[in-house]
Amino acid sequence: MADVSLVLWAAIPPLLFLGFYYCRVQFAPSWLRLVLLFIFGAISGFAALGLEWVFETVANWVVNWQNTKYSLSGIILRQLVEVGPIEEGCKLVAVVVPTCVLQRKYRLRSSSIFLFTIAVALGFTAEENWIYLFHGTASVLDRIIGTPVHAMFSAPWGYALGIYISSTMRLHQDRKLIPKAWINSVICHALVNVLSSAWGYSTPIRFLSYGLFPFLLWMFWRMEQLLRKVQGKRPTILISGYTSQHRYWQRGLVIFALILGGNAIFGLFLLAQTLSPLSPSQLFYPDILWFILSRLLINLGFAILAWLIYRYLRHSARRHYL
Incomplete structure (x- = not known):
């Protein structure tokens, strides 16, 4: 079984x-x-x-x-x-x-x-x-x-x-x-x-692991873009600046959003790993509950900020291409 x-x-x-x-x-x-x-x-x-x-x-x-x-x-x-x-x-x-x-x-x-x-x-x-x-x-x-x-x-x-x-x-x-x-x-x-x-x-090498989830998030974005292309759909445009300076600024925002979003996922993953050995009743202990809520708020805050950056870039692209 x-x-x-x-x-x-x-x-x-x-x-x-x-x-x-x-x-x-x-x-x-x-x-x-x-x-x-x-x-x-x-x-x-x-x-x-x-x-x-x-x-x-x-x-x-x-x-x-x-x-x-x-x-x-x-x-x-x-x-x-x-x-x-x-x-x-x-x-x-x-x-x-x-x-x-x-x-x-x-x-x-x-x-x-x-x-x-x-x-x-x-x-x-x-x-x-x-x-x-x-x-x-x-x-x-x-x-x-x-x-x-x-x-x-x-x-x-x-x-x-x-x-x-x-x-x-x-x-x-x-x-x-x-x-x-x-x-x-x-x-x-x-x-x-x-x-x-x-x-x-x-420690110095260990910091490389913080690049894992942003890189995975970028690869997922790439796979989604390729799926759109094989179906004959227009790619989702984020970089729409007319000047090189504006485009560099937007690329920087994309990288920043990937770092925020990727490490928000990483943070939630680490939280789940930390809590997995605990019993359901232990999750409601005051100190553990506060730890859970604080980590959730921090990582959700990063995720929401990354999403807002994405929405800003999409809005800018739509405005330029209309």
Whole structure:
């Protein structure tokens, strides 16, 4: 029974997130196909796990690869050479193979291929969730927070693949976009893993972890923008200044909003982690209740300020383009 519970906790959040995107795409492929791609994504996760084990075994024969896990420079190297390329490569294969099969019978839209990519990435997430939960190396809360991350990694090459395959002309420049987007995904994948690892180091390096959630928030924004583009919608414009000075000011506001919003999410995540060992009755102790309310107010204040900056930038853009 415990194993079934682990599988449900591992699979249900990614499936709900897939349903969220499925409902937002006009002329989406059938739900059954997306579930099949989700399963392919989970299989690609196990394939990536095996390939990483083979890579580390071979690398340990040549150099002491195991020691790369104990320094920041080693973690960066491991993420760029091993983890990022293998995981993004396995997800790419899991999208390309069924897409090529379906393309022989149907004319696929770029939005369908983008959804295939999200489905595979979320299946990969479900497999990863099960591994972490089975071995007890992460909590359910940690894994729920990380549900969209693999989809955000893969969104650039999913977009590029969709544009190329759905095009009637199959332009060379569109094909060249795929490896560039894949490399971008590998770098973002590596950077997120490095920033999340920085929390375990001493103070100067530890501060890097505060860049994690703003970067994740930016990647989520990017995925949303790519979703709009594959559906033929206009991108959401935030930078609308006529002069370079005004545009620099607006870019600064965007970065500031990402820092505020990202670290508001980070603060709420840390609050939930702090409170998770407590029983429900302990949450109502006066000192603990005051701690909860103060942290909620601080982080909600940051989030509201970030939202107000976003609304100001959207209002400025609408005023300029009317």
